[in-house]
Amino acid sequence: MAEIKILKNIMDENLTQAALNRQWFRSRNILALNLIASPGAGKTTFLEQTIKGLFPKYKLAVIEGDITGDHDARRIEALGVPVVQINTEGGCHLDAHMIDSVLSSLDLDGLKYLFIENVGNLVCPAEFDLGEELKVVVLSTPEGHDKPAKYPLIFSEAQAVIINKTDLLEAVDFDIDRAEHDIRRLNPNVPIFRLSCKTGEGLDKWLEWLGTQGTGNREKMTGSRV
Amino acid sequence: MHELAITQSLFKIVLEQAQKAGAVKVSRINLKIGRLTGYVPEAVEMNFNLLASGTIAEGAGLKIEWVPVKVLCRECQKESEQQDLGLGCAHCGSINVQIAGGREMYIDSMEVDNG
Numbered sequence: 001m002a003e004i005k006i007l008k009n010i011m012d013e014n015l016t017q018a019a020l021n022r023q024w025f026r027s028r029n030i031l032a033l034n035l036i037a038s039p040g041a042g043k044t045t046f047l048e049q050t051i052k053g054l055f056p057k058y059k060l061a062v063i064e065g066d067i068t069g070d071h072d073a074r075r076i077e078a079l080g081v082p083v084v085q086i087n088t089e090g091g092c093h094l095d096a097h098m099i100d101s102v103l104s105s106l107d108l109d110g111l112k113y114l115f116i117e118n119v120g121n122l123v124c125p126a127e128f129d130l131g132e133e134l135k136v137v138v139l140s141t142p143e144g145h146d147k148p149a150k151y152p153l154i155f156s157e158a159q160a161v162i163i164n165k166t167d168l169l170e171a172v173d174f175d176i177d178r179a180e181h182d183i184r185r186l187n188p189n190v191p192i193f194r195l196s197c198k199t200g201e202g203l204d205k206w207l208e209w210l211g212t213q214g215t216g217n218r219e220k221m222t223g224s225r226v
Numbered sequence: 227m228h229e230l231a232i233t234q235s236l237f238k239i240v241l242e243q244a245q246k247a248g249a250v251k252v253s254r255i256n257l258k259i260g261r262l263t264g265y266v267p268e269a270v271e272m273n274f275n276l277l278a279s280g281t282i283a284e285g286a287g288l289k290i291e292w293v294p295v296k297v298l299c300r301e302c303q304k305e306s307e308q309q310d311l312g313l314g315c316a317h318c319g320s321i322n323v324q325i326a327g328g329r330e331m332y333i334d335s336m337e338v339d340n341g
């Protein structure tokens with residue numbers, strides 16, 4: 001019987017591929033965003049509105065992640081933006097290998113933004129770095145102001161938080177100040193954008209901030225892990 | 227948590243390292259798991275037992291050493307352990323902290339038979 005020292009990260013394989021992806025995006029000056037939220041928070045609608053604010057001025061591409069089907073990819077396609085659909089067939093998150101496997105099917109020449117819409121899930125995507133520059137978490141008002149406290153990992157990892165569906169604030173019991181307070185407890189300096197994709201309120205501030213983001217911002221912003 | 231993906235990675239590393247060491251049997255795997263990871267031991271064990279069946283890792287025990295959540299305060303520069311998942315400095319109460327521990331998920335060591 002012998003004890004052998006291993007000291008190997010279980011997530012090593014994904015981390016290694018994620019680092020490769022990140023390097024690949026940065027060397028081409030592509031700003032890659034990982035959009036994470038619960039199902040129904042409004043990720044795809046938020047992405048549509050973001051695209052409308054950037055395209056065709058900037059060259060964009062989208063990677064859609066879903067368990068099955070191409071429902072979301074078809075919505076993006078309707079906007080004239082190149083999109084690839086990844087089906088995980090049961091997997092609850094995208095991983096770095098999946099991203100790598102579809103990059104060759106996108107025209108990345110001169111690309112400014114790559115939006116990756118993750119599988120609807122606030123838990124697992126926090127553990128799987130895709131090589132993105134920015135993790136953007138979307139929380140919608142009907143979900144409840146207690147969600148940041150209940151899902152601390154993803155909110156502490158976010159480089160931006162969107163509080164979506166502010167148009168429904170009166171109809172649901174969402175204490176927006178409480179939600180922001182809990183988010184700040186986990187992630188003191190994260191920019192939080194209150195907006196409504198329905199009315200358009202707040203979208204301009206989000207687009208303005210996004211315009212200030214470039215590759216290589218990540219370490220400055222989080223100052224924590226990876 | 228998505229224990230199957232984690233377990234598959236774990237199993238792959240265990241086999242690779244066992245082969246590298248020339249082991250004929252793996253009897254125990256010592257893991258260091260941070261409290262922030264949301265790792266569920268029973269689920270990983272169940273999946274691991276299925277994957278390891280018929281291999282040199284069959285029957286290997288998974289021993290977990292839990293790593294507490296630690297934060298480094300940007301205000302007072304001190305480290306403190308967190309009891310729950312609301313992050314704040316235990317010394318000065320500031321919420322301006324960075325995570326210094328609790329995200330670990332690694333294989334520390336393995337107990338093997340070399341035949």
